[in-house]
Each structure stands twice: as C-alpha cells, then as structure tokens.
Amino acid sequence: MADAEQRTADRVRVGLFENDRASKMLGMRILSVTPGSATLTMTIRDDMLNGHDTCHGGLITTLADSAFAFACNSYDELTVASGFSVDLLAPGRLNDVLTARCIEVSKGGRTGVYDAEITNQRGERIAMFRGRSYTMKGKPAVSAKDAG
Helix, strand or coil: HHHHHHHHHHHHHHHHHHHHHHHHHCCCCCEEECEEEEEEECCCCCHEEEECEEEHHHHHHHHHHHHHHHHHCCCCCEEEEEEEEEEEECCCCCEEEEEEEEEEEEEEEEEEEEEEEEEEECCHHHEEEHHHHCCCCCCCCCCCCCCC
C-alpha cells in the first residue's frame, strides 16, 4: 500500500507543478512529496527584496503555502486552503536558499491541519506556517492528462 500511496504522491507532484505558474515564477524547486508532506526550496533573488533589503514576507509565505498545497493534495483529492497563519521569525536575505518542510498534523473528514517550517541554508528558522485545508471529496487533485 505504501508504494501505491507514494506513486500517487509522485503523480500529483508532477501534475500540480506542471500548472503551478506562481511557484515556477518564483523559482521554487520541489525536493520531495510524500503522502501528507512536501519539501520545496526557493533562492531569494534581488527582485524579491523589500525596502529593507530583506525578502518580502509575502514571498516567504508563498513558499510555505506552495509546500502546503503539495502536501495536502498528495493523496490526489482536490484540497484547498481554508486559511493559514504565519509567524516570520528572522529575515531572509539576498541569495539565501529557503526550504519549506510541510507535514500533516491532522486529517479527518474534509479538513486537515499542516505545519511548515521555513529555514535558510544554515538551518536557521525563518518562519513557521500553519495551514488549514478543505478537501473536495470525490474530485481528483490532478487529471490523468495533467499527470503525464
């Protein structure tokens, strides 16, 4: 069963990323997607800096939100965010490589809770994210044509 679940997560990773223009535009890379979890990275570019020369908090949040999306859709059931909160703990700086690791905390019925930790290349914690999900039962996250 675990192999089948991982094959599903792999199919979702490919299908979702193919259509994820926002994550691609920000240069995100997917390191892994497993059932209920995902890890993505993003390198902070000059055009991501705010007026304080640090990464815009919304872009750090977007990285976490993308990891959340891959984690909660990994079962191939269409799942959307019903809300999230983020705590920005330290600044991201030019050329930092941020990693968002998102894991499933709870999933029951149509709702789920997921936590993501965002760190830089030195392992320093940059932000913490908690996402709440809502699953549309019976609808796939990716169609067969989107999954290659």
